[in-house]
Amino acid sequence: MKLHEYQAKELLARYGLPVPEGRVAENVESGLQAADRLGYPVAIKAQVHAGGRGKAGGVQLARDRDEAREALASILGMTLRTAQTGGQGCRVRRVLVEQGVEICHEFYISILPDRASGTMMIIGSTEGGTDIEAVAARTPEKISRIHVDPFAGLQPFHIRRLAFELDLNECQEKQFFDLLRNLYRAVTENDLLLAEINPLVFTAADTFLLLDAKVEVDSSALFRHRDLAALRDDTDRDPLELEAGKYRLNYIRLDGNIGTMVNGAGLAMATMDLIKRAGAAPANFLDVGGGANAVMIEHGFRILLADPRVKAILINIFGGILRCDVLARGVVAAARATAIDMPVVVRMEGTNVEEGRRILAGSNLALVTAVDLRDAAEKIADIAGGL
Amino acid sequence: MSIFIDRDTRLLVQGITGREGRFHADRCRRYGTRIVAGVTPGKGGSEVDGTPVFNTVAEAVRKARANTSMILVPPPFAADAIMEAADAGIGLVVCITEGIPLFDMLRVRSFLRLTGCRLIGPNCPGLITPGVCKVGIMPGPIHTPGPVGVISRSGTLTYEVVHQLSRHGLGQSTCIGIGGDPVVGTSFLDCLQAFAEDPQTRGLVLVGEIGGSAEEEAARWIRDHLDMPVVGFIAGLTAPPGRRMGHAGAIVSGSGGTAAAKIRAMRDCGIHVCEDLGDFGGFCARVFHDLAPEIVFGQDKASPPDNTTADSFSARKKS
Structure with a gap:
């Protein structure tokens, strides 16, 4: 779960990390009040769950009240399209108004768990304020990586090494020790999958400041962080994806017109690939999970039908824990409740498959049964050819 | 022959008194797996489908000579369950549970390096040696x-x-x-x-x-x-x-x-x-x-x- 910048900074400030003074505003008037109180110049920053805001015009500097009014009016309500938002972009409902800062040097710091080594990884660079992936590709020697054993924790030598590699001076190094310790503590105590400070600036006042902060919390750990769970903001998300989440269905909308419903993430991805191979395009990823019941199947089916782009549906279930008769009952119930005006191909295999097939056959619904995956692919290819 | 599980596998099911735990323990038993114990803290002394339940893994190892564990406990308790099994001398732990916090798993991985225990999973279907032994769902x-x-x-x-x-x-x-x-x-x-x-x-x-x-x-x-x-x-x-x-x-x-x-x-x-x-x-x-x-x-x-x-x-x- 991603946090907004202002939420991330509030969290990090609680760990003694230095963040610029700032206020959140949802309209021009309250934004101006905030700017007046902070004093000019100010930075006005769109609060959306996507990187690349600066390039898309979502971050602006204002030297006085007039510029602030102009910046607020242009950012609030704008639809931001960045490399990370996708084509439809996302609407800006909130801005963070922050005190302007005189920057002497910009660094990059992030802490994240590294899946390959099973350690905590600290990444540092003197090339702050830029696209760090581009720095890593162009000048890999400018990126420092420190691995920390999660059991032993962060040690002074880790910080010392990073301080030397970043070529910090004595004054900076002392502050850097506290800063890194606190950031590491914030990450481990809050189950953060990412804390990225880009840039971490050293100001004319000889202090470090977290100018930007990107934080992602492990959704699986929210049960022990009620305060963070309350920060969830789903306004940017696709309404069908939200609806699916209510029923514990794992749904991602894509661009094609063949809706799919599958049990298991791996099989769901493989089924999307199968549709593509058949010359069609999947409209979604929908994993109903191993423990799905008839009600979940019914909701999954409704969500597929609610997408106007879907012109045909492929249901692919390998019954293990989820039995085929349960699936069949869910499909029949959903089909009865909704008028289906498109071809639906059902392929199922595994536990209680005979009973499942009998239920589908006896329902008098116009369902197309596939005996195996190859048969399903051929039937989808036929249908897609006629769309 | 096979890898990791065979005729000598003596399975313990952590979370055997839960709905999922009991269901899958039964399926494994019917397949031919030797299920020697279950563990659910606080339910020691009871039985599930004829299998004795213990309070701790250490007790299940001592009294039922379990050498393999299958874990079907909710995500908040799964990391602890894995480490308990490893600490008790279980050689192979198969964790089915999905949704364990990543930081828990980082700690588990570091902990397991100190023991001789192999972990399979988490968030996995387990493993099966067809016709001989099934430890999974x-x-x-x-x-x-x-x-x-x-x-x-x-x-x-x-x-x-x-x-x-x-x-x-x-x-x-x-x-x-x-x-x-x-x-x-x-x-x-x-x-x-x-x-x-x-x-x-x-x-x-x-x-x-x-x-x-x-x-x-x-x-x-x-x-x-x-x-x-x-x-x-x-x-x-x-x-x-x-x-x-x-x-x-x-x-x-x-x-x-x-x-x-x-x-x-x-x-x-x-x-x-x-x-x-x-x-x-x-x-x-x-x-x-x-x-x-x-x-x-x-x-x-x-x-x-x-x-x-x-x-x-x-x-x-x-x-």
């Missing part, structure tokens, strides 16, 4: 005994693959689902090394998906060390970058972890990659026939040729 009847080892990151996709193998007369030595999380206890590489030492296994199937670089590492190891035919499959060719596709580990970031890159790496290392899941069984029958004709039973699984007994072949690991 997969449907038993789709499996048949035979010479093909199966390693996979998925659940139902593995069932699909195994089902097609069985239908084409290709039985399995052991099928193992390593789990879909970013941090798992046993990697593709660990499984490959174990299969290489197993005389029954004479062909391998590797089922991967987008995200990470485990498939690439496995492919390089196969190229350098393994002398048996390997068929690969990668799910997620159509997955959009940056989105998490169900499994926490399945996310394409930057240019790394894409299905296309994995398929290329596998082919470069001599692995036969099947891109059409609908034809997976047929593909395997062709590959295993071409490269090792002696291991294929033929389309009619009822009449295997006489020379397919395990002891007539030795493991073909390169020296």
Whole structure:
């Protein structure tokens, strides 16, 4: 779960990390009040769950009240399209108004768990304020990586090494020790999958400041962080994806017109690939999970039908824990409740498959049964050819 | 022969008094697995379907001589359950639980290095040695005994693959689902090394998906060390970058972890990659026939040729 910048900074400030003074505003008037109180110049920053805001015009500097009014009016309500938002972009409902800062040097710091080594990884660079992936590709020697054993924790030598590699001076190094310790503590105590400070600036006042902060919390750990769970903001998300989440269905909308419903993430991805191979395009990823019941199947089916782009549906279930008769009952119930005006191909295999097939056959619904995956692919290819 | 589980497996089920725990313990028992104990703190002294329940893993090891554990407890308690089993001297822990916080798993991995315990999973279907022992939640009847080892990151996709193998007369030595999380206890590489030492296994199937670089590492190891035919499959060719596709580990970031890159790496290392899941069984029958004709039973699984007994072949690991 991603946090907004202002939420991330509030969290990090609680760990003694230095963040610029700032206020959140949802309209021009309250934004101006905030700017007046902070004093000019100010930075006005769109609060959306996507990187690349600066390039898309979502971050602006204002030297006085007039510029602030102009910046607020242009950012609030704008639809931001960045490399990370996708084509439809996302609407800006909130801005963070922050005190302007005189920057002497910009660094990059992030802490994240590294899946390959099973350690905590600290990444540092003197090339702050830029696209760090581009720095890593162009000048890999400018990126420092420190691995920390999660059991032993962060040690002074880790910080010392990073301080030397970043070529910090004595004054900076002392502050850097506290800063890194606190950031590491914030990450481990809050189950953060990412804390990225880009840039971490050293100001004319000889202090470090977290100018930007990107934080992602492990959704699986929210049960022990009620305060963070309350920060969830789903306004940017696709309404069908939200609806699916209510029923514990794992749904991602894509661009094609063949809706799919599958049990298991791996099989769901493989089924999307199968549709593509058949010359069609999947409209979604929908994993109903191993423990799905008839009600979940019914909701999954409704969500597929609610997408106007879907012109045909492929249901692919390998019954293990989820039995085929349960699936069949869910499909029949959903089909009865909704008028289906498109071809639906059902392929199922595994536990209680005979009973499942009998239920589908006896329902008098116009369902197309596939005996195996190859048969399903051929039937989808036929249908897609006629769309 | 097989890897990790066999006739000597004495299974303990942590969370046996829960709905899932009881259901799957029963399925494993019916398959032939020796279930010697259950553990649920506070329910020691009771029984579930004839299996004694203990309060701690240490007690289950001492009194019921359990040597393997299957974990089906809710995510907040799963990391603790794994470490308890490892601490009590259990040699193999299979954790089915999905949704364990990543930081818990990092601690578990560090902890396990201090013990001799192997962890499979979490977020996995478990493993099965067909006809002998099942430690997991997969449907038993789709499996048949035979010479093909199966390693996979998925659940139902593995069932699909195994089902097609069985239908084409290709039985399995052991099928193992390593789990879909970013941090798992046993990697593709660990499984490959174990299969290489197993005389029954004479062909391998590797089922991967987008995200990470485990498939690439496995492919390089196969190229350098393994002398048996390997068929690969990668799910997620159509997955959009940056989105998490169900499994926490399945996310394409930057240019790394894409299905296309994995398929290329596998082919470069001599692995036969099947891109059409609908034809997976047929593909395997062709590959295993071409490269090792002696291991294929033929389309009619009822009449295997006489020379397919395990002891007539030795493991073909390169020296």
